[in-house]
Amino acid sequence: MFAIERIRIIKNHLMKENKVSVARLSELLNVTEVTIRRDLEKLEQKGFLQRTHGGAILIDHYEEEPAEELFDRYTTQRQEIADTAFHLVSDNDMIMITEGMTNVYIAKKLATKRNLTVLTNDLRVALEFSDSPNNNVILLGGDLHEHAVYGQLAINNMQFFSFKHLFLEVDAVNKHSGMMVSSISKASLIQKAVQAAEIISVVCLAECIGSNSLFRIGSIDIADKFLTNSSLDNTYKDYLFDMNIQVYTSVDVYEQ
Amino acid sequence: MNTPLLQLENIRLELENFSLLDVSLDLLPGEVHVIMGENRSGKSLLMQVISGIVPPDSGKISLNGLEIKSKAHKASYGDILYIRQDADIMPNLTIAENMFFNNLPYKNNLMKQIDYDRLNYTCQLLINELKLPFSIHDKVSSLGLAQRQFIEFCRAYISNARVIILDEPFASLTIYERQLLHSVVRKIQAKGTGIFYITHRLEDVFLLGNRISIIRRGRVLATKAVADCTEEEIIKLMSGQYLKDRYPKIDKQIGKIILSIKNLCFEDKLENISFDLHKGEILGITGLAGSGRSLLTSCLFGATRNVKGTFQINGVPVKIHDPYTAIANGIALIPENRITDSIFGYMNIQDNVSVSALKRFANSLMINSSIMMDAVRNYIDKLNISLHQENSILNYSGGDQQKAVFAKWMLSRAKIFILDEPTRGLDIASKIDIYNYINDLIKKDVGILFISSDIEEILGICDRVAVLSDRTFVCDVPTKNITAEKILELATKEA
Numbered sequence: 001m002f003a004i005e006r007i008r009i010i011k012n013h014l015m016k017e018n019k020v021s022v023a024r025l026s027e028l029l030n031v032t033e034v035t036i037r038r039d040l041e042k043l044e045q046k047g048f049l050q051r052t053h054g055g056a057i058l059i060d061h062y063e064e065e066p067a068e069e070l071f072d073r074y075t076t077q078r079q080e081i082a083d084t085a086f087h088l089v090s091d092n093d094m095i096m097i098t099e100g101m102t103n104v105y106i107a108k109k110l111a112t113k114r115n116l117t118v119l120t121n122d123l124r125v126a127l128e129f130s131d132s133p134n135n136n137v138i139l140l141g142g143d144l145h146e147h148a149v150y151g152q153l154a155i156n157n158m159q160f161f162s163f164k165h166l167f168l169e170v171d172a173v174n175k176h177s178g179m180m181v182s183s184i185s186k187a188s189l190i191q192k193a194v195q196a197a198e199i200i201s202v203v204c205l206a207e208c209i210g211s212n213s214l215f216r217i218g219s220i221d222i223a224d225k226f227l228t229n230s231s232l233d234n235t236y237k238d239y240l241f242d243m244n245i246q247v248y249t250s251v252d253v254y255e256q
Numbered sequence: 257m258n259t260p261l262l263q264l265e266n267i268r269l270e271l272e273n274f275s276l277l278d279v280s281l282d283l284l285p286g287e288v289h290v291i292m293g294e295n296r297s298g299k300s301l302l303m304q305v306i307s308g309i310v311p312p313d314s315g316k317i318s319l320n321g322l323e324i325k326s327k328a329h330k331a332s333y334g335d336i337l338y339i340r341q342d343a344d345i346m347p348n349l350t351i352a353e354n355m356f357f358n359n360l361p362y363k364n365n366l367m368k369q370i371d372y373d374r375l376n377y378t379c380q381l382l383i384n385e386l387k388l389p390f391s392i393h394d395k396v397s398s399l400g401l402a403q404r405q406f407i408e409f410c411r412a413y414i415s416n417a418r419v420i421i422l423d424e425p426f427a428s429l430t431i432y433e434r435q436l437l438h439s440v441v442r443k444i445q446a447k448g449t450g451i452f453y454i455t456h457r458l459e460d461v462f463l464l465g466n467r468i469s470i471i472r473r474g475r476v477l478a479t480k481a482v483a484d485c486t487e488e489e490i491i492k493l494m495s496g497q498y499l500k501d502r503y504p505k506i507d508k509q510i511g512k513i514i515l516s517i518k519n520l521c522f523e524d525k526l527e528n529i530s531f532d533l534h535k536g537e538i539l540g541i542t543g544l545a546g547s548g549r550s551l552l553t554s555c556l557f558g559a560t561r562n563v564k565g566t567f568q569i570n571g572v573p574v575k576i577h578d579p580y581t582a583i584a585n586g587i588a589l590i591p592e593n594r595i596t597d598s599i600f601g602y603m604n605i606q607d608n609v610s611v612s613a614l615k616r617f618a619n620s621l622m623i624n625s626s627i628m629m630d631a632v633r634n635y636i637d638k639l640n641i642s643l644h645q646e647n648s649i650l651n652y653s654g655g656d657q658q659k660a661v662f663a664k665w666m667l668s669r670a671k672i673f674i675l676d677e678p679t680r681g682l683d684i685a686s687k688i689d690i691y692n693y694i695n696d697l698i699k700k701d702v703g704i705l706f707i708s709s710d711i712e713e714i715l716g717i718c719d720r721v722a723v724l725s726d727r728t729f730v731c732d733v734p735t736k737n738i739t740a741e742k743i744l745e746l747a748t749k750e751a
Binding site for chain 2 (some may be wrong): 005084090091225241244245248251256
């Protein structure tokens with residue numbers, strides 16, 4: 001049986017019963033116990049369950065995910081992008097992560113690195129690093145807007161920093177207008193951040209490519225890397241490659 | 257000189273998902289007319305119309321001022337010769353027979369008895385004249401793709417065709433082989449034959465072309481004299497292709513050694529090749545065509561007999577006698593020649609994907625086909641293969657075919673991927689997809705041997721590069737410590 005399918009079944013079973021036994025699952029799914037243990041291990045890494053002798057129990061707080069995640073249709077896509085980002089950052093790097101839901105996933109992934117210095121204006125990003133004492137987090141100051149800070153204060157703050165890698169999440173990208181976000185304060189902070197970065201990685205869900213938003217950051221060619229999903233439209237792959245941009249479509253299909 | 261040899265007027269052809277719209281083109285005698293455009297822009301379809309494989313819906317094609325009616329098009333086959341990307345060679349015939357296939361000399365015209373002495377003699381003369389890098393006695397089956405392309409070119413050279421279509425002939429060749437072929441093209445041109453030349457390479461345009469036409473989405477955007485345009489202009493018209501290296505490379509900590517080869521030898525063609533491949537590593541192998549790149553892949557995959565040397569997988573010595581053992585040991589090969597060696601043309605895309613992974617879905621003697629098809633659909637979806645209502649995989653684009661081949665081996669969970677020119681002749685979008693598949697594989701600790709003649713690509717995505725020259729590896733270094741010039745120099749240093 002197919003691993004993804006199997007994991008889905010195990011999850012559902014666990015949600016219903018709160019605990020499972022390896023023997024029962026192996027019988028249910030008609031695969032060896034070794035396979036089941038491997039699946040449980042994967043789920044344990046994701047923080048979904050805790051393995052016990054001969055089985056596993058559901059971790060209660062798993063359901064207490066941030067409310068928006070429950071309504072987020074793009075969880076998988078964001079995780080795929082975060083996986084790619086993980087492989088673009090090395091220990092000891094100095095990076096900046098801008099506000100954005102996908103960037104929160106990236107932060108979650110990067111929290112397992114060592115000795116990063118992370119600059120951010122997003123409170124959620126900062127919180128993701130709170131449990132990882134190996135990394136330093138610097139939170140910009142400024143006017144709070146939902147989960148992130150903006151405004152003149154934040155922009156003034158930016159002048160103190162210079163970093164290697166900027167993860168820049170945008171709300172829309174198209175060939176005509178370049179990269180766009182939904183507020184003017186966001187656009188101006190990002191414009192400032194772009195000047196301070198050595199490598200610029202644009203993070204954007206494939207669904208948002210080709211769409212429109214109101215405030216323009218700049219043309220796409222300021223990007224060095226483009227992090228998106230495998231459903232990216234073919235014409236954009238050509239377009240970005242032609243502009244010397246590395247296109248990461250975050251394929252995640254091979255089953256180890 | 258100014259009457260066109262071939263003239264197309266307002267050719268229209270509408271297919272289900274693509275159409276040629278009012279294409280008008282002409283070809284003068286002795287002219288090289290370059291056709292450029294992105295993949296799926298309709299270049300190949302247009303050439304099929306010209307060569308009479310596909311009749312147009314409307315429009316006029318005339319050869320030497322005489323209109324060719326589509327029904328009678330067959331009669332003009334001799335006048336129009338179409339040479340495609342994948343060389344059409346009959347492997348069980350000799351080189352001479354292959355070259356002269358369309359005009360064999362007969363001892364007796366009535367009995368059709370072939371005059372082999374004359375055949376071999378004329379063939380040898382031709383080889384000498386064009387200074388081709390093989391001898392008349394070589395077996396066709398032992399030739400690399402580049403050499404097969406030489407044979408195709410010779411066919412064009414000796415034919416009486418007045419119009420020759422070359423469809424991306426140089427996609428996989430190195431500079432030196434290209435120069436040789438350029439000289440053949442010039443000789444063909446000197447006979448007054450008109451050549452339609454499809455290419456992706458800008459340098460070829462300026463080297464060989466007289467005029468250039470740019471095609472996009474089934475329309476001719478512009479036809480210009482090559483002398484009148486600049487590189488930038490062409491790039492702009494085509495929405496810019498082939499700029500600098502921009503390959504989506506990821507950082508990955510490499511793991512333990514997964515494949516270790518010591519002193520691999522094969523006949524007099526490969527000698528003392530040793531290397532280690534780590535988990536999560538991409539080892540690039542490059543070299544001139546004919547240097548044994550492809551031969552090495554078949555040795556590693558057990559597709560050639562009598563290979564000497566020791567193989568270790570994960571530290572355990574293994575013997576690989578045949579592809580079956582190779583697959584059982586987790587080795588996957590994606591060969592250079594997709595059409596003949598890696599897809600099953602009579603099957604649909606789903607069956608092509610599942611064919612190496614049937615064991616995964618077998619339950620005693622039955623295949624659980626619903627789960628299997630579910631998995632296959634998931635792969636097709638995630639790998640961005642554009643599925644359409646066609647039965648045979650042959651009706652898909654080259655990019656989608658190659659993606660299906662990747663899907664096949666990914667589904668079978670191979671641990672070592674040997675990729676022989678995996679992006680040759682593909683459009684940019686498919687190339688990018690394939691680089692990202694490779695990223696997915698190395699993230700999950702697969703070891704990859706990446707064979708390519710595109711040095712830029714090797715430098716862009718590999719961790720290490722080995723250069724194959726004079727039957728063995730002349731270097732094996734991290735890609736960051738070597739330049740393209742150095743690689744070329746090493747590859748051509750051969751005694």
